[in-house]
Amino acid sequence: MKAFFASLGVALALSAPALSVSVWGQCGGIGYTGSTVCDSGSVCNKQNDYYSQCIPGTAGTATTGPTTPSSTISAPSPSNSICSGSRTKFQFFGVNESGAEFGNLNIPGVLGTDYTWPSPSSIDFFMGQGFNTFRIPFLMERMSPPATGLTGPFDQTYLNGLKTIVNYITGKGGFALIDPHNFMIYNGATISSTSNFQTWWKNLSNEFKSNKNVVFDVQNEPHDIPATTVASLMQAAVNGIRSSGATSQLILVEGTSWTGAWTWTTSGNSQAFTSIKDPNNNLAIQMHQYLDSDGSGTSPTCVSPTIGAERLQAATQWLKDNNLKGFLGEIGTGSNAACISAVQGALCSMQQSGVWIGALWWAAGPWWGDYFQSIEPPSGASVSQILPQALVPFL
Numbered sequence: 214m215k216a217f218f219a220s221l222g223v224a225l226a227l228s229a230p231a232l233s234v235s236v237w238g239q240c241g242g243i244g245y246t247g248s249t250v251c252d253s254g255s256v257c258n259k260q261n262d263y264y265s266q267c268i269p270g271t272a273g274t275a276t277t278g279p280t281t282p283s284s285t286i287s288a289p290s291p292s293n294s295i296c297s298g299s300r301t302k303f304q305f306f307g308v309n310e311s312g313a314e315f316g317n318l319n320i321p322g323v324l325g326t327d328y329t330w331p332s333p334s335s336i337d338f339f340m341g342q343g344f345n346t347f348r349i350p351f352l353m354e355r356m357s358p359p360a361t362g363l364t365g366p367f368d369q370t371y372l373n374g375l376k377t378i379v380n381y382i383t384g385k386g387g388f389a390l391i392d393p394h395n396f397m398i399y400n401g402a403t404i405s406s407t408s409n410f411q412t413w414w415k416n417l418s419n420e421f422k423s424n425k426n427v428v429f430d431v432q433n434e435p436h437d438i439p440a441t442t443v444a445s446l447m448q449a450a451v452n453g454i455r456s457s458g459a460t461s462q463l464i465l466v467e468g469t470s471w472t473g474a475w476t477w478t479t480s481g482n483s484q485a486f487t488s489i490k491d492p493n494n495n496l497a498i499q500m501h502q503y504l505d506s507d508g509s510g511t512s513p514t515c516v517s518p519t520i521g522a523e524r525l526q527a528a529t530q531w532l533k534d535n536n537l538k539g540f541l542g543e544i545g546t547g548s549n550a551a552c553i554s555a556v557q558g559a560l561c562s563m564q565q566s567g568v569w570i571g572a573l574w575w576a577a578g579p580w581w582g583d584y585f586q587s588i589e590p591p592s593g594a595s596v597s598q599i600l601p602q603a604l605v606p607f608l
């Protein structure tokens with residue numbers, strides 16, 4: 214595999230400047246060295262300083278500016294050279310916005326030292342690209358201080374921090390996922406009381422019930438808990454959320470085994486989650502998928518250029534068979550040719566299937582530094598290539 218990519222890379226590098234660029238291909242941007250000439254019938258359109266793309270049209274018909282790609286490919290069944298055939302657009306497409314869950318060893322921790330909230334300018338950047346959805350991880354121990362527990366009062370300062378960023382997003386027409394990023398562990402112990410967990414969600418959803426653009430993400434990545442136990446906790450939360458009066462919002466439930474898509478049908482989740490019910494009928498199954506060898510998202514090396522679609526295949530079939538909708542809450546990779554193809558393949562297979570309603574990159578957030586999956590503008594590692602080549606084509 215290594216040798217194959219090395220020689221393919223050389224071949225492309227040598228031949229690219231002599232050829233014109235096919236539609237949807239890159240034709241300019243900082244650091245780009247390939248051809249700037251588009252195939253006939255398409256024109257080179259600047260999206261940002263890092264990326265210009267060949268889009269259908271002739272000089273004068275194509276408009277410029279960062280929102281062009283989304284309006285250009287927003288036809289009901291978009292088709293292009295990256296992903297052919299009939300596709301269903303994602304209703305929700307965006308990024309995770311990390312920060313408030315940082316410093317989890319320091320409870321409650323200090324705002325600005327141990328944790329932070331997402332930057333409004335980052336939200337603006339992604340909305341300018343045409344993205345509409347932001348997942349906001351936070352810690353349950355900061356929201357509900359351990360001294361008074363899951364059924365006690367919320368920390369008003371932390372709750373207000375969450376509300377501020379949520380309102381910023383939804384005020385601009387975006388969707389905000391409220392994500393207790395606790396792996397089903399609260400204050401050092403696995404959550405086992407469905408009743409307390411239900412009360413916690415009933416109380417929290419009550420705070421957001423008047424905002425229809427809020428999405429309730431019941432719990433991030435439970436693991437080392439039987440799938441049936443996780444499904445019971447999720448069902449209790451769904452019932453709690455609806456009983457608070459939050460009846461219109463989308464709810465996302467996650468399974469055990471870090472809610473991995475590639476292990477969905479072997480972890481027990483596929484059996485445990487077929488009977489999940491939402492009294493208000495607006496629920497999807499959130500899964501996560503990384504494309505490195507152990508599926509953890511800790512290596513920038515992807516297994517192959519086709520691993521994305523391959524790892525989603527069984528879960529997609531399960532969603533179809535059970536008439537359920539999926540939501541890919543985390544996908545992330547390194548910025549290299551194999552990974553770009555693998556992400557394109559994953560998102561393409563999802564849109565072709567019609568059963569996935571959304572996808573989010575892991576992760577934006579102000580404190581990632583040089584993390585290889587950071588998509589925080591202006592210069593996170595995933596901004597220059599992944600964003601334009603593997604995400605924007607799926608708006």
Ligand SMILES: *[C@@H]1O[C@H](CO)[C@@H](O)[C@H](O)[C@H]1NC(C)=O
Pocket residue numbers: 364365366367412415416
């Ligand atoms: C949480 O819900 C319980 C049960 O409905 C209620 O007794 C309690 O006052 C609520 N607490 C908060 C902080 O909303």
Ligand SMILES: CC(=O)N[C@H]1CO[C@H](CO)[C@@H](O)[C@@H]1O
Pocket residue numbers: 396434471509510511545575586
């Ligand atoms: C990319 C990333 O941070 N992924 C995290 C997702 O969740 C798993 C499970 O806890 C973490 O190990 C990963 O670091």
